[in-house]
Every structure is written in structure tokens, then in C-alpha cells.
Amino acid sequence: MNEMTAVSTPVLPDAQTVTEVKHWTDRLFSFRLSRPASLRFRSGEFVMIGLMGETGRALLRAYSIASPSWDETLEFYSIKVPDGPLTSRLQHIAVGDQVILRPKPVGTLVLDALLPGKRLFLVATGTGIAPFASLVRDPDIYARYDEVILTHTCRDVADLAYGRTLVDGLAEDLLVGEEASAKLRYIPTTTREASPRMGRITDLLRESALGLPDLGADDRVMICGSLALNQEMKAICEAAGLVEGANSAPGGFVVEKAFVG
Template identity: 35%
Template sequence: MVDKARYTTETISDWHAWTPKLFSFRTTRPDGFHFVPGQFVRLGVEKADGTQVWRPYSMVSAPRHDYLEFYSIVVPHGEFTTELARLGGGDKVMVNKVPLGFLTLDRFEGGGELWMLSTGTGLAPFISMLYEADAWRRFEKLVLVHCVRESVELAYRNVIPTLASDAGVPELAGRLVYVPVVTREALPGVLGHRVTRLIEGGELEAHVGLDFDLERSRVMICGNPEMVDDTHALLKTRGFALSKRAAPGQIAVEQYW
């Protein structure tokens, strides 16, 4: 049981099913809740027996929004998502008062291009960043890679083209390169292999028209833990290093646990 002083109880205000297993939802925003795009917060649900289950979720919404938005997948037999998927508008979730995480733009110094590599619901923090003008103004190119199994899982694909305007910088819309990747369908013009394979073979760089460059490239990775670890290890062989407060590098990843 989490101390009640550490969380608020919020109301689900909107619910959207992308597929039978993928959904996003909005909640009321706690008074005084502040976060940096890319951060996450722990959400809690109460089970029928009165016990609580908590899991970390990145914010999809921007700090300026008057709601919080989250993107989730139903994990088969998952203790948390099974309960969460039963909820809907008007239902309650618990939101920890303190946001956490290091997948934020202040991890980096310099750089001309920002690569945002995601799988599945790992897209969430990058949408939050692109809702804000900072990323658009800071980098000359923004490469958003979203890798899924089937095309129906390309959530937010209709929102992504509007993000520059939403951020108040429509004139910078051309800086974004959106790269959908679908591994279990063959689609014209769409890459079809896992992120690591696309990097290993040079296909991703060729498709985007940019190279992973130590001086110019800054890389954020979020999604399946195996993909995060493998992509980090692959880029490390090219000389890329994890960015730390005391030693700025070129890579930022999220560790939820």
C-alpha cells in the first residue's frame, strides 16, 4: 500500500482504443503537478480485493496541457493492465505526485539531429516532447522512429503531422522525419525490420538520409527493454556513450525500475 500523501486520485476523462490491445486515456491533472517532457509517473489502480497495483507510465501529454495522457498495452495476464483495461470514463486512477525519469532533452549538450527510437508504447515520451517548441527549435532534424508489428499499431500517426503546429512552430514542420516501421506486414515505402537490424545494415540511415554521427547525433531510446539494451549496445560499438550529468554523451534511455 502506497502512502496516501504520495499520490492523488484522478478521474479518467477520455478513453481511446487504438486496437483491442492498445489504448490511450486522459485523466484530470493534479493541482501543482509539474513534469518535463519525457518523464514518467507511477499510476495505481485498486483491485477488487482492495489491494493496489502500481506501474510506471510516461506522459504523452505536454506540461502545458490541463490533463494527463497515457498510452498503454494490455499485457496478457498482467496484474496492472488487466485491471486498467476494465476502466473507462469517470473511473479513478491514482497518480503519484512526483514525476521521475531521465529521458529528457537536458541530458544532452550540442547536437544537430535528435533521433527518437521507439517500439510500441515507447512512443509516448516522444509525443510529449514534440508537443513543445523546445525540441523543434533546438535541433535541425528530428527523426521519430516507431517500430510495431502491424500497421494498426501505429498509434498517433494522424497526430504526428500536426505536432509542429500544436507546438506553435508550424514553420519548422519540415524538420521532422517520421519513420514508421512495421515488421509483420509488407507495406510499400515502409521499413520492415527491427530497429537493431535496420541500424546494423545501414538501412535506417539510408532511408532517413542522415548518418549516426558522434558530433551531430543525439539518440533517445524507449520501448521494449530488449530493444533498448540491444540498440544501446549497438551504438556503443560506434563510439556513442550514455549521457550522464557529469559526463554528457550522445544516448539517453529510460529505466523505469
């Protein structure tokens, strides 16, 4: 391309390039961005991403990084909100577009915020599975726990496709495939459409309906979902004698509060 025909593309501050977009349903999609060479994060953390608004100000919101810390690109999983200030536009991004990324990862859903234990529950609803998509592809999780149980609750069967594809793909993962096959148990449930296992995960846990021993002192729990799920799961964990943890004071369970309110 010569100077006469070249087209200049504006470079946004902290911009990264969209490398992949996949629409799972009419309400859910995932996408990948290029990764800044300087970005370091722990699996389970989130960053602020977004687009420039019409006023010239950045529209940003917190998104968990769904790819593991070793990945060369950054994966994100999002709901589509038709009238949402950001997602109404973000859902239309295409490969080659630019997305703003503020490279300051934070979050409580990291292994360092938990005390040592034997069994780890990753409890998610909807797009709350994103940080766990990062963690189950990280070798460290299998080094620390004898068993990892990923639960994912959605309204409809189609909404489980991202999680199912993720788990099925672990068998071919050269880094964690063998350990994931031996240690990871995936429990999908639906609350509206009929499926092999139906019900709210909190009810299933209270009723001991998952075919698992009840929560105990050696168990650890990570929670990411709606405010109602977070509150109910917190009560279940505390009833089992677990204490909430944080980066500064590891405990028996952690809750990601950045995506509710």
C-alpha cells in the first residue's frame, strides 16, 4: 500500500487488537485480545476493558480474564445487554478492531487467597464461569488440590455451551490435560430448561443432591455469580465452618464482588 492509498487507523490509549470473536448464543459471546508484553496477572484476576464513548470518554467495566496466565492472548466471556452502555456496542466487535484494556489486574478469585485444602469448589452462574476458565487451565490448581469441582448454573442448556466446550477441550491440553482428566469434575445445571441436572446450585448443595460429601473443613470454595448466589453461597460456606479469605488474609472461601451491585 503506497502513501496515496494508505488509511490511518486511530490508535486508542491502552488499545489492544481483537484477534477472535465467537458468538455462543444470542445473549453470550467470547472474544480474544492481543496481550501487552508487560502484562502479568494471576489466573482468576480481572481487568477493566471497554470502548471509547460518543463523548470521547472511555466506557469501561470489569471483565475477568478467562485465559490462563501463560496464554499469549487474553480471552473474555460476556453477556450481551441490548441497551447496555458498553455491551450493546462490544457485542459487535470484529477481528482487527481495537478495545481499550487497562492493564492493572486485580481480584479475589486467586489461589493465593485460599488456605491449603484437599477439595476445591468453583461455583459459577452465567458468565461468572470466566475466572474459572482461567483457573482450570492453570497447572497450579491441580498441584494444590486433590479434586477440583466446577459447577456452572444457567437458565438454558445453550447457555452452558462455553463451559462444556472449555471442559471438553481440557483433554487435549498439553499442559494440564492429564491432571484435569484425573482431578476435575464438571457439574452443569439449568434452572429453566430441562436438562440432566436441574436446580439452583445452592439448593442442590443444601440437599446433598450432587453425589458429593458435604462441605467440610478441608474444602475450599470460590464463588462468582449474582449477588443472590454470592450471599447464599457465603452462608453455606460459613455454616460449614469456613472463613472468608482475601489476598491479605487467606481463608476457606472467596467471593468476587466486582461484578454485582
